[in-house]
Amino acid sequence: MNILIVGLGLIGGSFCRTIKKHTTDTVLGMDIDQNTVNQAVESGAIDRQANFEDISIADLTFVCLYPQQTIDFITEHASQFKPGSVVADTCGIKNRIVSNCEKALLPYGVHFVGIHPMAGREFSGFSYSTDSLFQGASFIVTASKQSNPDAVNLVTDLAVRMGFGEIVRTSPEQHDKIIAFTSQLAHVVSNAYMKSPTALYERGFTGGSFQDLTRVAMLNDKMWTELFWLNKEPLLYEINTIIAHLSQYRDALLTGDLATLQRLLYEGSELKKQDLKANGKIK
């Protein structure tokens, strides 16, 4: 089939490379930056550059842009997609995207599927894209009340062929709640962690824990601001929750209530242990 990738950044570029590696589908690529498109053609990541007319020949389109750009692109070109074809996005939030894009595409008989490939890197752009980024990663596909089952299956089948490790189906609302915790909060905490004045003196004093806690501190501030804003309520809940918990340890230490401090640590440790067990990481 003809697969169109709109936006050849880290995710879009990696989609192109991975699809080319694992399938015989035709991959067309589009990007506002002509140099990026040239790079994509030269590296064999795409079969050829797509122009706006090609929107109508795609059987499956992945829009790999920032959230608002994604909504804008799909809304603007809604009438050009092939009726019966499938359009998917790859944004890190889903509720707003899915509702807006479904509304734009349904009148034209085009099926929208919101997905979230759970992989990324600290760096952005096509240059950092690889054909192994998604290897073994989770592929989240969101089904709304208006989703077309065949469209969801088409996207899911491709994900399996691409080498994703696990396919997770959920609703856009549930996705956003969980992602606020597993991904967005991690980026906020990691970023905030770097702001202690003590960070200037860390050299030589770090085992793995500082590195782990701050690995995702370097981030695309423009993209994440947009993602956070579009998922405001769930993320606020998570930030408030961790502040409340951190305050408990702080208060126990401050008052010298070591029994409580130890209990707090034990409880967190047990939750992690249960989590590792549930994920088959330990017995």
Place this chain on the structure above:
Amino acid sequence: MNILIVGLGLIGGSFCRTIKKHTTDTVLGMDIDQNTVNQAVESGAIDRQANFEDISIADLTFVCLYPQQTIDFITEHASQFKPGSVVADTCGIKNRIVSNCEKALLPYGVHFVGIHPMAGREFSGFSYSTDSLFQGASFIVTASKQSNPDAVNLVTDLAVRMGFGEIVRTSPEQHDKIIAFTSQLAHVVSNAYMKSPTALYERGFTGGSFQDLTRVAMLNDKMWTELFWLNKEPLLYEINTIIAHLSQYRDALLTGDLATLQRLLYEGSELKKQDLKANGKIK
């Protein structure tokens, strides 16, 4: 020389194995658990079991116990150590340890050196000890006003032979301030992170960031309670600092001040970038 290791847990056991692997020194081991000692002998981690009389034949003694136990052991046996010999501990905090142990040992002409090998695992005990735990890790050696330079050199030279990657010299006070940030805060945050009710639903929704943020959440609650308590002020400062920073992101998101939110993210990202550059991880 004769090296005595007191306490054959994860760190003590790994010290034995690493010294045996890289040097021809004689390693004697002592532990309150006879099974552990037997395991250490059988696995070749120590040359033989040490009894209390052996304290006086050791040229270098590493006490690898919990902080209070370390102080108690050294104080109790102060008169038994060989005059001119060196005693070191491996605790994660140094100020209280160094001042107490120097006070106990100086009257007997025994030199104390506080060290901190920057390596660990999520699991405790001799069974998890390895001869590669310290490979490339930082070895922090603290010099106080009363430190004997030859004693510090003896310990440092051994660390180099053991395969530590970097030797960092600092004062006990500076060590404790920085470690409150790079290690203790990491454990508190990681542990607190697990306590969101949303954690129960993370399966399938995690890329690397959740795993990284919570890797050190599973911990030895008894040991860390003691370490936190013995480093109360620096750790309180770090917990309060990250709570204050997290509150800034929270407030910007709450009021929809996206310019501030993006600036906060940009600043944290830049700090991480500078940190990676300073450590030679990126150009």
